[in-house]
Amino acid sequence: MDYEAFLAEKISELKVNGQYRTFQTINRIKGAYPEAYTEGFKKKVVVWCSNDYLNMSQHPDVIYAMHEAIENYGAGSGGSRNIGGTHSYFEKLESSIADWHGKEAALVFPTGYSSNDATIQCLLTLFKDCIVFSDALNHASIINGLRSPAIEKRIFRHNDIVDLERLLSKEPFERAKMIIFESVYSMDGDIAPVKEIVEIAKKYNALVYLDEVHAIGMYGPKGAGISAQLGIADQIDIIQGTMAKAIGIIGGYIAGNSLMIDAIRSFASGFIFTTSLPPVITAACYTSIQHLKKSSVEREKLHQKTFLLRTVLRKKKNQCHVSKYNTYFACTYW
């Protein structure tokens, strides 16, 4: 096989389809974000597209915690938690996350992607006969977790509870089932009918797996997400989140009951065989979450600015599509 020719052909296909991507250099300016310098530090720009919704990556307490952790513990973690040992910051962070979501336990992963991928793969290996009901617009990390041809899956129309119930009603009550969906969908910023999906799950004896990646820090009391806002977090079997968006750093997690979390910790290959996050990161995530539990200033400010921007854009251009909930604007300044 001519490997080079094959790869060149693949890249050329992307270019022909207009899907080839190039990176933009965006050097964010500490203390002045969303302002940043482009390549060569000559041109200043305002960043309009970021997941650092609340600017927590720039928060002085978070930066201080990182400095302190790196001074005390150095830069890396030394390996996977089973081999290299676990740092005490993991305990603090996981307890804080569990408490945030009103769950017994939590488990931290290197990224949100790996937390979805590893948990879903693991659960479906353990519950061999489980059928998965997955929203049509679920994130790539969920789709990847479901990739194995051995997994029986049904894709329900996006946010469509009638379609979900139609699919569930065809399966025997006793058979293991899991519904996987997101609370806030990033592309259109629409919110799932979480309460209705939970009710349907109970009716058909299905586990509920909820990706709250775009909601945590942003909605609900203490920013604990849409399930907390609706007061139904206790009815979700697994809440999954990221620490790379509103929390502002990097890392992913799941929260659930102790047995569920212990099973994932003990069996998930994508957790066991990977290097854990370094203390500098877990310290920063812990500090950011502790802050967001206490302070709603950042999310309120962002919601007000999003509302204002949406109203102005609507006035300016009637046909402009501005999503009802989209909060992709990091507009807070320190």
Ligand SMILES: Cc1ncc(COP(=O)(O)O)c(C=O)c1O
């Ligand atoms: C819905 C959803 N889940 C999971 C992820 C993965 O999170 P992370 O960026 O922390 O890997 C993303 C990332 O954009 C996402 O949008």
